[in-house]
Amino acid sequence: MPVYRFSPRRFIRQPVSNHSCALYAVLRLRFLAPSSGLNSIVWSRAKGRAEGKIKSPSEARSLELNEQELIAHGSPSNEGKTYLALNARGNWQEGEGILNSSSRSLPPGSTRKAPARLSAGHKCSGSDHISSFFLNSDADPFEAIASLPRRFGVACGAGFSSHRRRLVLDDIDCPESESRHRTAVISPAQCAHGHLAISRPEGNPNDLTNINAGDSSLPAPTRPGHFPNRSNRPRVRRAAAPHRPPPRASPCIPGYVPRTATLLRSHSDTRRCTYTEDRYTNHPQQCTTPAAAHPTGQARACIYTRGELTAACIISTQPQLASELIHLWPVWHVDQISSRTPAVANRASENDMASSPLVSAVVHLVTEYVRASDMAIAAAVLFVCSAIRNRLTTPPGAPMMWPVVGIIPSLFAHLDDIYEWGTAALARAGGTFPYRGTWGGGSSGVVTSVPANVEHVLKTNFGNYPKGPYYRERFVELLGHGIFNADGDAWRAQRRAATAEMHSARFLEFSHGTIDALVRGKLVPLLEKISDKGEVVDLQDVLLRFTFDNICAAAFGVDAGCLAEGLPDVPFARAFERATELSLARFVTPPFVWKAKRLLGVGTERELVEATRAVRGFAKRTVAERRAELRKTGTLAGRCDLLSRLMSSSSSSSDSGGYSDEFLRDFCISFILAGRDTSSVGLAWFFWLLASHPDVESRVLADVLSSGDGGSSSMDYLHAALTESMRLYPPVPADFKEALEDDVLPDGTFVRARQRVIYYAYAMGRDKSLWGPDCLEFRPERWLNGKKSGAFAGGAESPYKYVVFNAGPRLCVGKRFAYAQMKAVAAAVLGRFRVEVMPGQGKVKPKLNTTLYMRDGLMVRFARREQRHEPGHADVPAAGGRS
């Protein structure tokens, strides 16, 4: 028995693999194959004629036939080739459309209108079984099966795609001839114009040679219309089912390998059919649900459902039996059988569930509309359109915005040098370019390095550019509603409190004290030990520990203990770092991913919850303890840290209820986040630059040594060197604000509401137009006022050109504090040690982060200076009054 596998997509895939070029394959399939490679007869309903080319190895002929001729025509070159058609009454009529030497005349009553349906019949070598047929869009496959002539013993292998209007039966495994046959295609273009084509692929001329409807060995139908036609046959309706006897189930017939193409019918009203591939093999358990069997047991009918489709097939080794079964069990019973057969009924109900509009739309889309070639074409078109649009709408030199993934591929391609790449792209694009993240990622906006734009965002139109919900929702677990994460009144209240406290003489004195104590009491002794042992350490790590301890002391008045003997692992510091990292990871993760993870409490989101719990737990305990101390002693006068200052100021304020514990917690955590790594990272780059600029180092050293009054000297050159170092390596390399409403930037760039404006401090510091042709040089002198014998003149620079500390109303509150820290550490270290950057580290590279960490740290050795330079008197110089 012939075995069929019906898989149109294989027809597509094959050339793809052959040519390994999807686009080429698509073009070839779509445009070349039908015209150059197929034999076809096309019936035009409009013209009432059939036209076509018959190609055979020996001859190529064009034919123009009317129906009569089409049916009666004999072509020696096509001898033995048979095409079958359904007649106008809907019956399959043997001898219709025959193109063979026998030139059969029209059967009686065959003067008809154009055939409503055509079919192509093929048979395997040596067999007289018609193995496949095709239907046009009007054909109801179930009716068609029922109307098959008796001698078409096996009625399997039909398919129809309503969308493409193309029928393909591919790869018939024929056990009798042990060959594979490729069969016909009805090309979409022809069908779309109301034509039906019967065709076959070129290259397999032998496929059809044995088809011969006029084969005398086949029993001829007794009379036309021998099989039930539309008028005398029951319609395919559920209502008709009760007249029919219930089908008898039978086990699968052993020996069958029903890898059949099957007829399918949609449950929906559109009489849409599609194909499926029956994967059921010889295994009885996997057999399709038996729906009916011939009394002899030698033929059976099966139905099964898949998705919204019901499939039916009739299988028999003996055509006669199969044909009889067709009449015993008309296919219109399928619906009824489905409801009576439990297995099928269950599947049907599953299908009902699955056939929600969305699911069925997806199923429909995938099965009917999506092909590899379509995808290839779509991708190619999308790409080309996107490239054109990109070129038309973005400044020349701006990075490519890819379809779907936006700027992401470009970012990935430049992960290693992302800051340099961004700088170059901005320079090429004239200072501003638009960007877009992945679809569904919600990130889009513009990147700019134009000071006028920055000023507009940070000051002129400040009200339109808050931190925004995009930022807030990513940091809310860690920061709550702290100053760093707040907008509007909440931000204003904290800003007022922070400015008042941090700029108070008392806090300044306290902070200098804590810095000095930390430098002299912990940092210097630690470095001395390291130096004595000749150890190599990661300077960036040491500095991070320093600033973490320092900011904890300033904000909470507690010693975090990071610089303690042996550089221990401090859980609070570790948790803080982890919580920051994981919150930042949300910026580069599609929201639906991290939100789903958060909902389920899995992966990084679970880690984030644990880390923030540790951080917030620490803050909560500290605030509670301080509150208890205040209650107990009635005053916190002895303490000058921010927490104590805020707590006592609010408790003494009569008109306000004071700051809540939550406010205080959020406030302090924000401060730690803001100040824990920025200064240390700035210092690390500074030391690295000094190592390669000995002239600057000696001038800094001279400045430190000359500051000999223990505090009044401002150490202008050191101040300028630090400023210059942060110009080239800004600790916060880029920052952004989110537009509330549509806006136009001063350079004419349009910003849509909810888009972000990223201002790129890293690129701005390296912009020739802002800093001159030597912008890449480390030259602290550019910050000094020559006329005033080297005094720091940085204040003359526009803060919107040097946005290292932000600018406008949200200028960094800790700027003075940061300079104080940095200058104290730089002076103390440089006064005592030569910092030798270890060779072999390669190029020190920045890490992709919101803070410009060195990716692999900075490995150094400390060598004591031969003549120890103690700056000033006994004190480490205090930071001068520059800001």
Ligand code: HEM
């Ligand atoms: C070299 C060191 C530092 C640099 C480069 C720096 C830079 C910045 C930048 C760029 C911002 C704006 C952030 C934004 O709005 O998104 C900022 C804000 C802030 N910084 Fe700093 N910072 C440094 C050190 C510090 C220190 C040590 C502290 C704390 C003592 C601190 C406290 C703050 C606070 C509280 C804000 C929020 C201000 C607001 O939103 O109103 N910063 N800083």
